[in-house]
Amino acid sequence: MPASPIRKLSPFAIQAKKDGKKVYHLNIGQPDIATPEGMLNAIKNIDFDVWAYTESEGTLSYRIKLTEYYNKLGYNIRPEDILVTLGGSEAITIAMQTCVNEGDEIIIPEPFYANYNGFACMSNVVVKPILSYIETGFALPPIAEFEKVITDKTKAIIICNPNNPTGYLYSKEELQALKELCLKYDLFLFCDEAYREFCYDGKDFISPMHLDGLDENVVMLDTVSKRYSACGARLGCLITKNKEVIKSALKFAQARLSPGLVEQIAGSAAVDTPDSYFEAVNKEYTLRRNTLVSRLNSIEGVFCPNPGGAFYVVAKLPIDDADKFCQWILESFDYQGRTVMMAPATGFYSTPGSGKNEVRMAYVLNVNDLNAAMDCLTVALEQYPGRTD
Structure with a gap:
């Protein structure tokens, strides 16, 4: 590890x-x-007699609020497309353990979020790195470089957009190229969108969730940590329109019982944070x-x-x-x-x-x-x- x-x-x-x-x-x-005041007030005003388990996939009320947030961004999802997780970290590990078998490979442009290595180790998954370079601002490597390392064991590509650690923001053209690659080789595209709200200089954020024809391949991973300055909440989610992925991912969620009740109450209030x-x-x-x-x-x-x-x-x-x-x-x-x-x-x-x-x-x-x-x-x-x- x-x-x-x-x-x-x-x-x-x-x-x-x-x-x-x-x-x-x-x-x-x-x-x-x-942290947004509404989120903190929701915690201060909690009123329950039993601090209980929630559903393994997250409370329906929170998933409905998340649907409101994501559909405002054009993701066109339903509550049943969402699995609430213990931070973005669990969303990533569940995605790996659901979609990639032991010994299979995931391609990741590097440098990449360091814990991807750790999560891959936990899941017995092999990371196949593709170098990006500081001289180009860490732009997406050419698709030909991805194809060089694709084998029959390749099951997914992970991107973080905007990127941690480089801050690089992927363009629509780069995402379109990844879409075509994933469809050509029937790969999952994991997209870590923890920094979605942090785009500068008037540049638009584009998600693979916005691309037509990729619904069965995209697994989007998110967290409240950065967006709401709430790293200690440990509240995230996995979103996909692929019903088989959600069905299998739920088994991992059931094994860890449930996400936190208090965090989901705060997360629901966070959706109403003003622009x-x-x-x-x-x-x-x-x-x-x-x-x-x-x-x-x-x-x-x-x-x-x-x-x-x-x-x-x-x-x-x-x-x-x-x-x-x-x-x-x-x-x-x-x-x-x-x-x-x-x-x-x-x-x-x-x-x-x-x-x-x-x-x-x-x-x-x-x-x-x-x-x-x-x-x-x-x-x-x-x-x-x-x-x-």
């Missing part, structure tokens, strides 16, 4: 704080934006993205593409080893009593040796803290013994 690149350096961050350093956490996608909340959040994250990307590219030897969505960047640094650097900056460095925690990008690749001089940063801090973190990084790169320019 692989260690998480997002969390594995936590002991060094804890020690840095014990040593009196202020640590700027750019390593994890934990938003600092306030003004998301408009303000989008404006704030756009400012943060612009600040971080600008500061990174102003540092000598650093390159960072401008992402179209999510709240992450992957930056190439003039360093010998990202894992060593991310540990060194916590363990052996500070600038005016401050330092930075980042995630080494090696953990977001499956191909050995990839991402060795790249890091992922989450712009989940306010602009002042981002600027202070970049001040630290600038000095750290000047002092780091393994600088490579």
Whole structure:
């Protein structure tokens, strides 16, 4: 089971704080934006006598509210197309265990969300990575590259759109190409849409759920964690119009009994969050993205593409080893009593040796803290013994 690149350096961050350093956490996608008031009020006003199990697929009332949310986006689904899960993480594991047999293969453009490796390990599934490159902003690799690795064991492709860790936003043309590939080889297309609301510069979000003729192949995976700044709720869902997939996935859901009752009450209230909340959040994250990307590219030897969505960047640094650097900056460095925690990008690749001089940063801090973190990084790169320019 692989260690998480997002969390594995936590002991060094804890020690840095014990040593009196202020640590700027750019390593994890934990938003600092306030959770919607309606969601919190729903929890405060709960009134029940028994904290009971719910249906394994989630309460009908919550699934009806989710249907309202997704159909406003043009997904054209029904409550019976939804399986409520314990966060997006369980949605991904149930999708893998439902659609892919032990020893079968899933193709994933890399770098990819690090826990896909862990979920594949849990499911005894083989990951077949397809490299994307920082020089192209991590655009979808050519379809010919996918076809090179397709075998009789290939059962699915996973994309995260907008992407974690790169922030890349897939275009309609790229999704159309994936559609044709999945239909040609009868593959499932898993689409992780945790960052759907985070698209910038007026760019439109397109889902495989919007594409005609792909209903039997698409399995959409989602979570309330990022959209409503509610990571601790551990509430997600799996959505598909493929009745056989839902029928089989429900068996895994029954085995873990049910999703949380309180979380679903809060999730139902979250659907009524006004558009003004998301408009303000989008404006704030756009400012943060612009600040971080600008500061990174102003540092000598650093390159960072401008992402179209999510709240992450992957930056190439003039360093010998990202894992060593991310540990060194916590363990052996500070600038005016401050330092930075980042995630080494090696953990977001499956191909050995990839991402060795790249890091992922989450712009989940306010602009002042981002600027202070970049001040630290600038000095750290000047002092780091393994600088490579």
